[in-house]
Amino acid sequence: MxxxxxxxxxxxxxxxxxxxxxxxxxxxxxxxxxxxxxxxxxxxxxxxxxxxxxxxxxxxxxxxxxxxxxxxxxxxxxxxxxxxxxxxxxxxxxxxxxxxxxxxxxxxxxxxxxxxxxxxxxxxxxxxxxxxxxxxxxxxxxxxxxxxxxxxxxxxxxxxxxxxxxxxxxxxxxxxxxxxxxxxxxxxxxxxxxxxxxxxxxxxxxxxxxxxxxxxxxxxxxxxxxxxxxxxxxxxxxxxxxxxSDPVELPPAADLAARLLKITFLGERTYEPILSKAVQATGVTFSILQGTISKLKQVPYGQLVVKLEGDGAAIERTIETLRADGLDVEVA
CATH class of the missing domain: 3.40.50.300 (P-loop containing nucleotide triphosphate hydrolases)
Incomplete structure (x- = not known):
């Protein structure tokens, strides 16, 4: 045009x-x-x-x-x-x-x-x-x-x-x-x-x-x-x-037994329990350190900083599961 x-x-x-x-x-x-x-x-x-x-x-x-x-x-x-x-x-x-x-x-x-x-x-x-x-x-x-x-x-x-x-x-x-x-x-x-x-x-x-x-x-x-x-x-x-927006940033990883993730959700999947399902399947636990949900035009989006704790292999499977579900995952 x-x-x-x-x-x-x-x-x-x-x-x-x-x-x-x-x-x-x-x-x-x-x-x-x-x-x-x-x-x-x-x-x-x-x-x-x-x-x-x-x-x-x-x-x-x-x-x-x-x-x-x-x-x-x-x-x-x-x-x-x-x-x-x-x-x-x-x-x-x-x-x-x-x-x-x-x-x-x-x-x-x-x-x-x-x-x-x-x-x-x-x-x-x-x-x-x-x-x-x-x-x-x-x-x-x-x-x-x-x-x-x-x-x-x-x-x-x-x-x-x-x-x-x-x-x-x-x-x-x-x-x-x-x-x-x-x-x-x-x-x-x-x-x-x-x-x-x-x-x-x-x-x-x-x-x-x-x-x-x-x-x-x-x-x-x-x-x-x-x-x-x-x-x-x-x-x-x-x-x-x-x-x-308040910047959602990964803090320094202080605990070697845990992994810090920044997860970005987009669209209607922002409201779906994707993270909960992933950790239930792999057996790890998580804590939400920071988060926000808002909209870009009419598209919802969310960003979370979470700490995953548990077996190292299980944490890696959790990260792979989240990425396979189409989420953007940044790892500290």
């Missing part, structure tokens, strides 16, 4: 050249929610705005739904941009226009018939939970309501892609969760491809299918959220993971 090939962006400031992006290669599949996370100044906003060419790359290609946007003229690019909606951190609403008129604005620019505008606006008001706020002005709305107006406006032209530029960073945690739930509902209901940037791992963990980590203009890690979250490979990724 979206493919970035060798995207590089330089800014010339006087005699100095600043590189915001360096050789970015990225692919986003149709219908997925793709997150880009990085610290302030890492280049994530530049990367997001490169997708609709609000920031034109110094070099590289941006291909959306089979069309190379970097090869288009001004008029053709404007037509393609109608397929790409965008929501912003600070809402960017028209302060002198009502909620209804803010949502209708892109439809009026496209010279959509009035009857179609009324119908579409009513649908979007209902979708975003704003029907009772139809005739209010932005100054009369909460931050979450303003962002819902921004989402409705971005959806007005029935885009294929929705770009989210730090869409929840100005909101409190409860409101953030409600906006994330709305984005997830929109994605599932319409199959809309969503690309979002954030500096909050909670956002990535809550709704994204895949994630890319950007650092100093370079993608340092990318993959399924499950894989990146549970086994971060880059120090920056580890920093973000630690925002939302």
């Amino acid at each position: 979206i493919r970035l090939e060798g995207i590089t962006k330089h800014y010339d400031t006087g005699s100095r050249r600043v590189t915001a992006l360096s050789g970015i290669d990225l692919a986003v599949a149709k219908g997925e929610i793709f997150g880009v996370i990085g610290h302030s100044g890492a280049g994530k906003s530049t990367l997001l705005r490169s997708i609709n060419l609000l920031e034109r790359p110094t070099s590289g290609r941006v291909i959306v739904d089979g069309t190379d946007l970097t090869a288009l003229g001004t008029k053709q690019l404007q037509e393609q941009r109608r397929k790409i909606g965008m929501i912003f951190q600070h809402f960017n609403l028209l302060s002198s226009a009502t909620v209804e008129d803010n949502i209708a604005f892109p439809l009026k620019l496209a010279k959509t018939p009035k009857a179609d505008i009324r119908r579409k606006v009513s649908e979007l008001l209902e979708l975003t939970g704003l029907t009772e706020h139809r005739f209010k002005y932005p100054s009369q709305l909460s931050g979450g309501q303003k962002q819902r107006v921004g989402i409705a406006r971005a959806l007005a032209a029935d885009p294929q892609v929705l770009l989210c530029d730090e869409a929840t960073s100005a909101l409190d945690p409860q409101t953030t969760n409600s906006i994330l739930s709305l984005l997830l509902d929109i994605n599932e209901r319409f199959g809309l491809t969503i690309v979002l940037i954030t500096h909050e791992m909670h956002v990535i963990r809550s709704i994204c299918d895949r994630v890319a980590v950007i650092h100093e203009g370079t993608l340092v890690e990318q993959g399924r959220v499950v894989d990146v979250f549970l086994k971060p490979q880059h120090p920056v990724t580890l920093e973000f993971v630690e925002q939302v």
Whole structure:
């Protein structure tokens, strides 16, 4: 659906050249929610705005739904941009226009018939939970309501892609969760491809299918959220993971007669008594030293640090049994 090939962006400031992006290669599949996370100044906003060419790359290609946007003229690019909606951190609403008129604005620019505008606006008001706020002005709305107006406006032209530029960073945690739930509902209901940037791992963990980590203009890690979250490979990724979880780590093995394991469960198997069955079959005993259960998007996962005690051969059979059941087992 979206493919970035060798995207590089330089800014010339006087005699100095600043590189915001360096050789970015990225692919986003149709219908997925793709997150880009990085610290302030890492280049994530530049990367997001490169997708609709609000920031034109110094070099590289941006291909959306089979069309190379970097090869288009001004008029053709404007037509393609109608397929790409965008929501912003600070809402960017028209302060002198009502909620209804803010949502209708892109439809009026496209010279959509009035009857179609009324119908579409009513649908979007209902979708975003704003029907009772139809005739209010932005100054009369909460931050979450303003962002819902921004989402409705971005959806007005029935885009294929929705770009989210730090869409929840100005909101409190409860409101953030409600906006994330709305984005997830929109994605599932319409199959809309969503690309979002954030500096909050909670956002990535809550709704994204895949994630890319950007650092100093370079993608340092990318993959399924499950894989990146549970086994971060880059120090920056580890920093973000630690925002939302207590690290589950193996302590030093002090007792030579025991083995310490870190076991990772994924999916519905998180709730199954796999460990209990394994030790019953082998006759070893276990103690839970540390543990957590949570969710990545809608996928449950759990991590346990346990101490196994018993016959050495029986402990080895227990470890083999757990791994044969598809669990990730790290041994101290």
